[in-house]
Amino acid sequence: GLIMFLGVYFICGLTARYTNVSIGILMAISQASNMITNPIINFATLKNKMNASEPIVRSFYQRKESKISEKTLVSTIDTIKIDLDELKDKNKVLLKNIHLEFKRGKKYMITGPSGCGKTTLLKTIKGLYSTNAVTINGLTHAEFF
Structure with missing residues (x-):
């Protein structure tokens, strides 16, 4: 997601330098790409947090199940x-x-x-x-x- 985000800005910069496309159109393209890349970045961040907390949650449930007595x-x-x-x-x-x-x-x-x-x-x-x-x-x- 981050690579896509930076890639769009790189492409917009090259486009602005070598063509006659207006800055407004480039900003619109940039904003549209943000609507695509930001959810991907947010999902990847959330997935990493969930993966990092999995061993803690798993050990909690294993300990709870193995130690229960009257x-x-x-x-x-x-x-x-x-x-x-x-x-x-x-x-x-x-x-x-x-x-x-x-x-x-x-x-x-x-x-x-x-x-x-x-x-x-x-x-x-x-x-x-x-x-x-x-x-x-x-x-x-x-x-x-």
Whole structure:
């Protein structure tokens, strides 16, 4: 799509230079090409985003299906509490001094520079790192899953 978009402008430029076509007609051709190429570019961008998120969604459903037991049947999650002094993986400190509580119905935003631990925090909440510092409705991951 982007190549088509730039190609039209290139062709319009060559046409304007070597022919007597008016700028108005060239602009009309350019606008018409935008109506064709923009949906293609938008679709390609959306498809790339969907492809990038597929492994995350797939792992969520696989984990959900493989870990369900009678004790995990909770209708809603009311609170997620994190009381983490330090999280290590292979003697590397991943998170330090995280004390948070998320309540149902409230909105939260996790921000910070690249590499500060935002994704690691979410993975910890999800249960990918073994710790008893995260509780969901008062239950640790071991009790919850």
